[in-house]
Amino acid sequence: MCRKFQRQDSRPYIRKIEFAFYNEVEIREAVVEARSDSSPPPELRNGSGLPDPTASAAIRNLSPLRSIRIGGEDLMYPESWLSVIDRTYNWCKRQKHNYFDIARSRYKGIHFGRICVEFEVSVNQFYLIIEEIRNYAALQAAQLHLIYVD
Helix, strand or coil: CCCCCCCCCCCHHHHHHHHHHHCHHHHHHHHHHHHCCCCCCCCCECCCCCECHHHHHHHHHHCCCCEEEECCEEEECHHHHHHHHHHHHHHHHCCCCCHHHHHHHHHCCCCHHHHHHHHCCCHHHHHHHHHHHHHHHHHHHHHCCCCCCC
């Protein structure tokens, strides 16, 4: 992740959103790893007091992950953040001006100047597109109660 060239936003909820986008691959890997964890699920018992491993495994697989650790930071509800990323990228695909390609390039850490040249957009237009993408992602994250906007 090469964020040193990217402009940092002063709003904490936007920084949280961008953290998720910049670390999308690591989040996906951590979720897969947590889901494939071979540790035994918590033991549940049926009505007659006998262990019920099927119910225990089902509850573990259906319960959302509470948090994962990425880059020294805890990310709460990682699967919900992946949903925000997926919804935002799907929205970007429906927009004009290569929103999807610009967003993917931005969050892969490619320098904005190179993105502007590659997609033939001005610096001002680039930042307007990024702001629109971040605003859509913020709406999605707020809808899932991942962020709170003042």
